[in-house]
Amino acid sequence: MSDEHDVPPKARPSAQATPAKPRPRPQDPIEQEFWRLCQDGQLYFQRCGSCGIFRHLPRYMCARCGSPDYSWEPSSGKGTLFSWTVTHQALHPAFAADVPFVAAVVELEEGVRMATRLVDCERDRLALDLPVELDFEMIGGDFRLPVFRPREG
Structure with missing residues (x-):
């Protein structure tokens, strides 16, 4: 019986196992909220509370009018x-x-x-x-x- 260490690293059985697909790992709370909202099977985008434009990627201020007001709206x-x-x-x-x-x-x-x-x-x-x-x-x-x-x- 051969030891796994006798086999080149890429040919070892442990290297052949398919890893899980990586999940997003956002650090910013506003990005975390986007991913949390996706978990109910609905897609949400931010909508500016001042001018009404939708935005994605999530951010703290509207690119059109600069307002910090927003709500999460279903797509x-x-x-x-x-x-x-x-x-x-x-x-x-x-x-x-x-x-x-x-x-x-x-x-x-x-x-x-x-x-x-x-x-x-x-x-x-x-x-x-x-x-x-x-x-x-x-x-x-x-x-x-x-x-x-x-x-x-």
Whole structure:
């Protein structure tokens, strides 16, 4: 019986196990709130209390009017494909089984753009303004990560 240390590090059984997908680990309380709100299966964006514009990424002041007033408002979850790239190399071992995957920027009905993944979409369907809708991928068994898929109809 051979010892695991007799095998090169990358060939060891312990190195072959697929790690869990990493979760976002925001340090800022306002970003933590964004991720906490996602956990109920709904996407929320900040809406300025003065001028009414939606904003994403979360921040403390409105980029349009400078107001610090805001509320968290639910998103429709509907949008269009603004930009994308098909990724063929996993930059983290947890994503190796997903390649190739579509890294996308979605423009939501609320006017914000969000970096995300597009799932369940054949590459020949990829096109600017492709209608998409929100879904959530469960990672680590108990964390909801927002993703998008083509909207039917």
